[in-house]
Structures are given as C-alpha cells and as structure tokens.
Amino acid sequence: MSLTNDQVRGIARLARLSLDEAEVAEVADKLASILGMVDQLQATDTAGVVPMAHPLDAAQQLRADEVIETDHREEYQRNAPLTEQGLYLVPRVVE
Amino acid sequence: MRWETVIGLEIHAQLSTRSKIFSGSATTYGAAPNTQASLVDLGYPGVLPVLNAEVVRMAIRFGLATGCSIAPRSVFARKNYFYPDLPKGYQISQYELPIVHGGSLDIDLPEGSRKRIGITRAHLEEDAGKSLHEDFHGMTGIDLNRAGTPLLEIVSEPDLRSPEEAVAYMRRIHQLVRWLGICDGNMQEGSFRCDANVSIRPHGETRLGTRTELKNLNSFRFIDRAIRHEVERQIELVEDGGQVVQETRLYDPERDVTRPMRSKEEANDYRYFPDPDLLPVIIEPATIEAIRAGLPELPTARRERFVHAYGLSDYDAGVLTASRELADYYEAAVAAVPAAAKLLANWTMGELTAALKRDAVEIADSRVDARALAGLVARIHDETISGKIAKEVFEAMWAGEGDADSVIEARGLKQITDTGALEAIVAEVVAAHPGQAAEYRAGKHKLMGFFVGQVMKRTQGKANPAQVNALIKAVLE
Known part of the structure; x- marks a missing residue:
C-alpha cells in the first residue's frame, strides 16, 4: 500500500510535524513500508479472537475517590515560559 | 416540501x-x-x-x-x-x-x-x-x-x-x-x-x-x-x-x-x-448486582406510585417528583397528614415552592420543613383555619415564628366555629346594610360576596367561608 504526498502532509499536520517537500517523499516511502507490514498482519485470520487492549493479562486496579494532591502551582509553573495570575500563557488561540 | x-x-x-x-x-x-x-x-x-x-x-x-x-x-x-x-x-x-x-x-x-x-x-x-x-x-x-x-x-x-x-x-x-x-x-x-x-x-x-x-x-x-x-x-x-x-x-x-x-x-x-x-x-x-440493589426508586416509578398511593393527578405527581429532594419532602409530610394528600400537594407546589424560589433556598434548607408544612395543612384540613389565613400562618412560620399551632395561638387566628357567635355577626351585618339585603332578596344574588366580605372583615378573616355562606343564606332567603 502506498501513500500520496497529500496524505502524508495531512498526517504530518495532525501530528504537528513540519516536513519540507524532500522529507514528504521520504516519509511517504517509510510509511508505505510500515503499511506493508500492516497489510501482512491484516491477512491473518483473526475470526473469533478478542482484540487485545493491553499486553498484560490483568484488569485495571481502581483507587478510592480521595483527594491526595495538594497545590504545587508555584513549583510546576517554574517550568513554564510564561504565566500570569496563575494561568499558563500560550500564543493566542481564537475560535 | x-x-x-x-x-x-x-x-x-x-x-x-x-x-x-x-x-x-x-x-x-x-x-x-x-x-x-x-x-x-x-x-x-x-x-x-x-x-x-x-x-x-x-x-x-x-x-x-x-x-x-x-x-x-x-x-x-x-x-x-x-x-x-x-x-x-x-x-x-x-x-x-x-x-x-x-x-x-x-x-x-x-x-x-x-x-x-x-x-x-x-x-x-x-x-x-x-x-x-x-x-x-x-x-x-x-x-x-x-x-x-x-x-x-x-x-x-x-x-x-x-x-x-x-x-x-x-x-x-x-x-x-x-x-x-x-x-x-x-x-x-x-x-x-x-x-x-x-x-x-x-x-x-x-x-x-x-x-x-x-x-x-x-x-x-x-x-x-x-x-x-x-x-x-x-x-x-x-x-x-x-x-x-x-x-x-x-x-x-x-x-x-x-x-x-x-x-x-x-x-x-x-x-x-x-x-x-x-x-x-x-x-x-x-x-x-450490588449497585443495582443500592439504586433508589426511580423517578417514573415514584411518579406512578404517587398517583396510586396519594390520589394525585399525573401532572402533580410529575411536579412533585421533579427532584428526589422534593419527592422526599412531600412523602415525609404526607405521612403526617395522609388524609390531606392533595391539599398538601397544592401547598408543596404552591406556597412552599414560591417561597423557596423567592428566597433562593434549596428545599433541604427550607425554613418550613416537611413536618411543619404537614402541621399547617392539618389545621386547614380540620378547619381550624381557612386557606387564606393559612397563607399568613405560612409566612409567619417561614419567618421563624414557630410551628403552625403556636402561630395560630399567638396571633389568635383560630377560625370562629361557634355558630351562635357567627349568627350574631351575620345578623349585625345584614341589619347594617338594609339596602343590599333588600336587593339580594329581590334576586341580586351576586351580593352574597359582599355580605361574606363584610363578615370576614368583622372577624379578621377567621370565619369559615362555607359556614358564613350558609348562615347568610339562612337569614336572607
């Protein structure tokens, strides 16, 4: 299975990757070889097999509904380039 | 199309x-x-x-x-x-x-x-x-x-x-x-x-x-x-x-x-x-199964039960089961006055709901609790007070003046049920308004409202309207 350059650009945009034209062609080839492997997997008869959601054969452990976290805003915000009035500031996003 | x-x-x-x-x-x-x-x-x-x-x-x-x-x-x-x-x-x-x-x-x-x-x-x-x-x-x-x-x-x-x-x-x-x-x-x-x-x-x-x-x-x-x-x-x-x-x-x-x-x-x-x-x-x-066993009676089932158990209309039952808190309130109250279930429903949906809304109070914090409202409705039901006086009693209860009986007692709101006393007042009213009495006797029966009003005025609303009606009729007809 092969991918068009437009499909590659679309996938790159969804993943927020910036590719130049040379990279688009290269990535298209690499992705096509991965899809080739997927095609091989698809050919396997999986009728009656429950899709695996996790490699461990175990069930999710649950925790009690208790508040155990305390406020560490100041520490956490030291990692942020910009904060104001307790908010993280990011480039403007407008609907 | x-x-x-x-x-x-x-x-x-x-x-x-x-x-x-x-x-x-x-x-x-x-x-x-x-x-x-x-x-x-x-x-x-x-x-x-x-x-x-x-x-x-x-x-x-x-x-x-x-x-x-x-x-x-x-x-x-x-x-x-x-x-x-x-x-x-x-x-x-x-x-x-x-x-x-x-x-x-x-x-x-x-x-x-x-x-x-x-x-x-x-x-x-x-x-x-x-x-x-x-x-x-x-x-x-x-x-x-x-x-x-x-x-x-x-x-x-x-x-x-x-x-x-x-x-x-x-x-x-x-x-x-x-x-x-x-x-x-x-x-x-x-x-x-x-x-x-x-x-x-x-x-x-x-x-x-x-x-x-x-x-x-x-x-x-x-x-x-x-x-x-x-x-x-x-x-x-x-x-x-x-x-x-x-x-x-x-x-x-x-x-x-x-x-x-x-x-x-x-x-x-x-x-x-x-x-x-x-x-x-x-x-x-x-x-x-453990969670199923812990489920409350659901709104639809409770609404249907309200219709059958308390003789309410489907509409009233729907209003009273709008929230679990309201339904719980009504049921706690109706247990105390089972004979006045419909009257109690009216009071719950009317005065109580209006007061809660007016003062932005949740029903759980109501200043008149279920037992208190039942006490008031019981006094209307046994004709100690009229519905009109009951509104005054309710407001006093809402203001924190105590339960229905103490408000009725303290304010002297008990309905006059002594027929003799009422007969005397009716006679006075008729005697004081000979013109209207004559018109009534001549067939202008809508003047009944006027006479009832006069009696109510003299008794500060404490007379039983139905009883007053009957007594006036007896004198004038």
Whole structure:
C-alpha cells in the first residue's frame, strides 16, 4: 500500500510535524513500508479472537475517590515560559 | 416540501466525585487557577493515570437506571488532537468498548403521550482545561483545574424529532443524573452540557441526511434556539439547491445564529487507539448486582406510585417528583397528614415552592420543613383555619415564628366555629346594610360576596367561608 504526498502532509499536520517537500517523499516511502507490514498482519485470520487492549493479562486496579494532591502551582509553573495570575500563557488561540 | 428534523444528543454530565478521574486532585469548582492541577493532570512525562473507583460505580448506576447493558470489559482509548487546554495532546476517553450501552429513557410529549428515546451508549472520559481568551497581552490564558474532571458522555439514538423533544429528553437526563446523585446538574458551572447532531430529511425518507454538530449548549433555552436556527438554516440551504456540509458549528446566543467552528474542522481525525497506560476495566456481575440493589426508586416509578398511593393527578405527581429532594419532602409530610394528600400537594407546589424560589433556598434548607408544612395543612384540613389565613400562618412560620399551632395561638387566628357567635355577626351585618339585603332578596344574588366580605372583615378573616355562606343564606332567603 502506498501513500500520496497529500496524505502524508495531512498526517504530518495532525501530528504537528513540519516536513519540507524532500522529507514528504521520504516519509511517504517509510510509511508505505510500515503499511506493508500492516497489510501482512491484516491477512491473518483473526475470526473469533478478542482484540487485545493491553499486553498484560490483568484488569485495571481502581483507587478510592480521595483527594491526595495538594497545590504545587508555584513549583510546576517554574517550568513554564510564561504565566500570569496563575494561568499558563500560550500564543493566542481564537475560535 | 415537508421536512423532518432528526436530532441526536451527546450529553456531558460531570460526575460528582471528590477527586479527578485519573488523579487525586480535587474537583472543587471555582478554585484559584491551576491550584487543582497535579502532574498527571498537567501531562508530565513519566506519570500514570489511575482510575477512580467512584466514576465506574456512577456510570454503572446510570446504566442500570436506563436499562442499559454494563460491559463486563471496557477499554479506555486516546482521542488525539492538539489544543493548549489539553496538555497530553490526547483526551482519555472510551471508543469501541464503552462501559455502558444500549438502553432507553421515556420522555413526555406535550399532547400527553410518551416516547421512548434510545440511549446508544454512555462512556467515561476526562474533561479538558479552560482557555481564557481575554486580554493577556494578545495571548491566551490556560487554567487546567478542570483538566481530568470525570465526565459521563451520554449518547442518544437519533430518535428526537423536534427541539421540544430534544429539550424534554435533556430535562429527563438532567433529572435522572441528579436523582442518582452522580451529577449536580449545574449548567452555569458547566457540570451539565450538550452537543446536538442535527439533520433534516424529506418526510417519509428513512435514510439520515448529512448532519451538523452544534457544540456546547449549556442551557435548555439555548438548545431549543440553536436547534431551531440550525434546522431553518439547513432547510433554506437545501431548498436553494445547496447541500449540508458535515461540520461542527457553534451557537452564538448574542447574535442568535450558528456559525462553523473552523479551527477544529481539520482535527476531525482523532486517531483513537487503546490507551496503553490503562488496563481494561473488568466489572464482575456481583458488582453490578450490588449497585443495582443500592439504586433508589426511580423517578417514573415514584411518579406512578404517587398517583396510586396519594390520589394525585399525573401532572402533580410529575411536579412533585421533579427532584428526589422534593419527592422526599412531600412523602415525609404526607405521612403526617395522609388524609390531606392533595391539599398538601397544592401547598408543596404552591406556597412552599414560591417561597423557596423567592428566597433562593434549596428545599433541604427550607425554613418550613416537611413536618411543619404537614402541621399547617392539618389545621386547614380540620378547619381550624381557612386557606387564606393559612397563607399568613405560612409566612409567619417561614419567618421563624414557630410551628403552625403556636402561630395560630399567638396571633389568635383560630377560625370562629361557634355558630351562635357567627349568627350574631351575620345578623349585625345584614341589619347594617338594609339596602343590599333588600336587593339580594329581590334576586341580586351576586351580593352574597359582599355580605361574606363584610363578615370576614368583622372577624379578621377567621370565619369559615362555607359556614358564613350558609348562615347568610339562612337569614336572607
């Protein structure tokens, strides 16, 4: 299975990757070889097999509904380039 | 051409847990920005989500109350998109294997019939944070307190055929989640909101038309108006030869229009896959049965019981079971005055509800409790006071002057039941108004009201109106 350059650009945009034209062609080839492997997997008869959601054969452990976290805003915000009035500031996003 | 409207709703109910769905952060509304956002909520590397047991229990409660199946095994999936209020770059949700699926809820239609609305599924997911677009030097402020708040997304079948049906269905879900104690239903705070999928098709057509999704409708009025506008827009578009495009639209309540939400269009490919950080959730039949055993009597069953047990109309029973608190109040009161169930219903829906609304008091904090209201209604029922005087007594009770009996005693409001005393007053009134008496005798019977009024005036309203009526008749006829 092969991918068009437009499909590659679309996938790159969804993943927020910036590719130049040379990279688009290269990535298209690499992705096509991965899809080739997927095609091989698809050919396997999986009728009656429950899709695996996790490699461990175990069930999710649950925790009690208790508040155990305390406020560490100041520490956490030291990692942020910009904060104001307790908010993280990011480039403007407008609907 | 006649068009049929087809609507399906996706309701987001915020589950009333103390802590978040995957972290031990508090979910308290209105905290200072980012003071309730832990490393898990902030999407730091190396942290792992751990599922809150209470959200699972709440989802099962909802599923059982709507006749849904509870999945013995359900799986969390990642819904991938980029937005600054979603720190991980994905929302943990459920996709192929939701915890709850395949049930229904009945709604009341205006003409008195009922309609069954299918519930496709209800799945657990985390909420995103909040973006503040006010002026931060041209930047956007992000508050992640809400990130990781547990949501139950309840998806209906496209069974709704009008804005009215959509609102009726949403009200029933709103009533139910509050009844079950799994969501506070506070729409101002965003605890209960909905997206609507709307399409049109020619009458008689069975295939679905192309739908648009209206986002984040957070009041019953907006849902009604947004759907109305969207249907008009689609009909106009199609009748002018155009085609509806599948897209997400936002309702703008100020301009009363819907408009496309451009920024999210290209993000419609969410590339869901099972979240490797979380194992499948296994629910044993014994767990389900234990939760079923703990369910309260549900609104519809209770409404029907109110009709049979207390002789109320279906309408009254519906009003009294609008919330569990109100139904509990009424039942606690009616136990004390079972003979006056209808009168008590009127007082609960009338004076009590009006006073609660006027003073913005919740029924749990009512200044006249169930026992006190029953005490008042008992005095109307045994004719110690008239309904009119009872309103004065109620206000005094509401103001904290004590129970009905002490207010009646302290204010001397006891109805005059001594026939002799009343006869004397009636005789005085008739003697004082010979002209009117003559007119009455000449056939002007509507003057009865005048005489009753005069007697009431002289007794400060303490006479029994029916008794006064009879006595005046006896004198004048």
